[in-house]
Amino acid sequence: MRRRTPSASGSLRRACALAAAAAVALSMAACSPSTTPETTKAQLAAPGSWLVPMQGERDVSAVAGAYPMKLQSPTAGGTWAYLDGATSFNADVDRQLLAALDKHTGARYQPAVETARQDKVKLTVQGTIVHTGGHYLIGRIRITPHGPGTTAETTMVYDSGTGTTVPSEVLVAPAHRGELAALIRSLRGADATAPVPLTDLAFDAAGNLTMPAGSANRAMGTLRIPAAAVRPWLSTLGRHAQDEADEPWKPPAPAPKQLRHINCDIVPCAALTYDDGPSQATTPRLLKMLEQAGAGATFFAVGGAVSYSPLIARAEHDAGFTVGNHSWNHPDLRRLSPAAVATQMQWTNSAIKAATGAAPMLMRAPYGGVDAMVQQNVGLPIILWSVDSLDWLSRDPAKYIPTIMRLVSPGAVILEHDIHATTVDHQGEVISRLQNAGYYLVTVPQLFAGIPLQAGQVYRCRGHGRQCTPSPGR
Structure with missing residues (x-):
């Protein structure tokens, strides 16, 4: 996949992003940047069609280099995946899991095996692989407390070419993150003051930008913004990842x-x-x-x-x-x-x-x-x-x-x-x-x-x- 879509003017993009959902539906084709011949009207459909069923996250057995882990302790349980040879990705997964486990236990978490009697409230951790394409793998960590608190999700982008891992918000250029957040608010029907952390972004194989439609209710599905519509807002990294979205995954060299x-x-x-x-x-x-x-x-x-x-x-x-x-x-x-x-x-x-x-x-x-x-x-x-x-x-x-x-x-x-x-x-x-x-x-x-x-x-x-x-x- 190689997309090269010229950017529209900043004022036109800003107008599109801040419009109400209905206005966006009518004006997206006009306000979007000029498109390549492969961009069809279906790709620029009304935003109402951007809400799609929750996508299945990847079975780690199908992702080269990924291997599953399972935690079953008296205080926490769950599954996630590491990537063989992906030092920065694995370190980021560890950092998030240990921070959540420390917070849940109120002290430095210590590994333990599960015993017959369990009296403590558990924390559930779940790591999934959302997308792979070319040198880029997008993984998601979901932390769910059983009791007070809400589910927290964080998505990371790993580049096997450079060995680096960054938060998913880096897919979007800093100057355009406010515009993307405003568009997401309008599509979700949220007011202008509602926070929209861009911590859960990903691509699908077509290069569309995806995110959960609402963190409070994952059953709502996935919000999918067409590739051509989001292209002007992407960072250099985001464009590279989008360009390789449908290419075979290139895993890093495995560790001994x-x-x-x-x-x-x-x-x-x-x-x-x-x-x-x-x-x-x-x-x-x-x-x-x-x-x-x-x-x-x-x-x-x-x-x-x-x-x-x-x-x-x-x-x-x-x-x-x-x-x-x-x-x-x-x-x-x-x-x-x-x-x-x-x-x-x-x-x-x-x-x-x-x-x-x-x-x-x-x-x-x-x-x-x-x-x-x-x-x-x-x-x-x-x-x-x-x-x-x-x-x-x-x-x-x-x-x-x-x-x-x-x-x-x-x-x-x-x-x-x-x-x-x-x-x-x-x-x-x-x-x-x-x-x-x-x-x-x-x-x-x-x-x-x-x-x-x-x-x-x-x-x-x-x-x-x-x-x-x-x-x-x-």
Whole structure:
């Protein structure tokens, strides 16, 4: 779609916008800018025809790069979508959701899993994809309190070409936003003092500008202003988005799977971690279980095992999991010299990079053995755990699975070992029980996203629990 409609004079546009609905219906063809041959009388029909049934918002499964999220906590629930690789869009979604959740709870919102008894009033959040065309995606966030208050809607425009996200009002040039607001008032039959925030604008595939006909009553449908009629009021960004409205969506480059965006300040997350592998007897089976369940995981690999089974380490990395350093041959690092600790790290880093193509960014000290000397010489952030399954000790799923479920909480790091068949054989149950409880199972980098991890510092979990690391500003 390529529209190039010359602008009419400012006075004619202003007269059109401020007219009453009936006058607009009669005069739009005369007051509108001169049109291209493709602009038909139907496109410039009476404004009464601009109110159309509410358009179906996009099924995220049909939008390349979009993936759905679900929140089901004691205080809030709802669904929305992130865009893989769209950093600014995802950050804007997070900002709006966290602001609403903080306001609703009256404090800094903390992720939680839903329990059987729910006493608190819930907030409903809903994110939808309204339109895609070319480099532009338009998404909408709807916040509905159950109780006092009104539904609030905000629409954002994401440009995959520049990676930027802006409010939808930027589709309209600042000099013409008052004129558009006046036209909307007349079409809604509202008085001249009624506020008309331009926070819910979008395009359809024909390039028509759309918005809910009335925020107080969404059942009224969608207000649709013909593309040619609104063209003179659009900003440069708005014209580009309108020009590409009917083109195939061009999504951004996806993020590496182990870094795909999930905000663990909003949804309850837990990180499954496995030590001491890779094992040719057990790790391949575990990889299949994790992939089938859509679960993230982090493998803290022993360097000697990586050098013996490099293809398995490569498979861990290629499947989108994180591979971390767990020393060369699993000594208690506290009993070594500083030089020996550095050697353990260097050898293992080299083995993992040779196998996977990527140097590890995290380490875990064998036995959790960390002191000041170890911290000074490992050269990587130290990831310990908040949930010790003791799977290696009991070798009994009837013991270690209940231990995990009893100790897990949002932001947890769970310790298991992928070298034991008794652990791997029952990981399907561990994963399903955690997911059924409401946890998103993420990699360690996803769990700590937004928290700068420092070499030599110890991290056990995310959040405000004992020994956990809270997010900056939360």
